[in-house]
Amino acid sequence: MTKAVGRYQYRGCKKVRPLVSALVLALSATGSWADRYSDCSQGKDPDRLIRGCTQVIERGEKETRKNRASAYNNRGFAYYGKGDLNRAIADYDKAIALNPKSTLAYYNRGLAYDEKGDLKRAIADYDKAIKIDPNDALAYNNRGAVYYGMGEVDQAIADLRKVLEINPSHQGAKEGLKRLGVTP
Numbered sequence: 001m002t003k004a005v006g007r008y009q010y011r012g013c014k015k016v017r018p019l020v021s022a023l024v025l026a027l028s029a030t031g032s033w034a035d036r037y038s039d040c041s042q043g044k045d046p047d048r049l050i051r052g053c054t055q056v057i058e059r060g061e062k063e064t065r066k067n068r069a070s071a072y073n074n075r076g077f078a079y080y081g082k083g084d085l086n087r088a089i090a091d092y093d094k095a096i097a098l099n100p101k102s103t104l105a106y107y108n109r110g111l112a113y114d115e116k117g118d119l120k121r122a123i124a125d126y127d128k129a130i131k132i133d134p135n136d137a138l139a140y141n142n143r144g145a146v147y148y149g150m151g152e153v154d155q156a157i158a159d160l161r162k163v164l165e166i167n168p169s170h171q172g173a174k175e176g177l178k179r180l181g182v183t184p
Contacts, residue, residue, distance in 0.1 A: 040071050046078035053078070069099035073108060080112055088112045103129040103136050110139070114146055122146050137166040141173055148180070157182055 039052025053075035056063055063071070076091030092109035095102055110125030126143035129136050144159030157180060163173035164184055174184040 040074055046081045049078040050075055065098045069095045069102055069105065072098065073102065073105045076105075076108060076112070080108065080115075085112045085116050089116075101132050103133045103139065106132070107136070107139050107142070110142060110146075114142070119146050119150055135166050137163045137170060137173075140166070141170070141176075144173075144176065148176075153180065156180065 039048050040056050042049060042052075053071040056071040057068060057075070060068075072091045072095035076088040076095065079085075079088040079091060089109055089112045092105050092112065095105035096109070099105065106125045106129040110122045110129070113119070113125060114122035123143055123146055126139045126146070129139035130143070133139075140159045140162045144156045144163070147153075147159060148156035157177065160173045160176045160180075160182075163170050164177075167173075177184045
């Protein structure tokens, strides 16, 4: 129970990967701009995602703050996937500056900090996501995994129980609690 298994697990507590946000776009987007928006919201090809999101970002004030925040979040997601954690964090910082209520940007930045081994900053970001949305099961789940990785088992158990309170069918939380010897 003390061995980390896989990139997104700590001693039996499984974390959830970063997420791409959807751009809130005008329905009238057509042609090349529609393609750019599409490129910035797909999550399969990181280089295409970076190119598409960079084009949205470069439009500056022509884009809504929310679209620019989503573009920074999604480009950060691509950098994270490529292992460029510093660039990912920089883009998540910009997403948060544009949309301070974005639980997704805090969540994703928390994952990047966690991956870098900066567990206190990871927890701080999950805390912020939870403060914005107290029903964010993903943030509780990942914060619980980080707590467990830090040896704070009671905090991990509390977070995994909260995940199940929010989403009773969450398999990862159930499995994590079982591995910790706790009945879900």
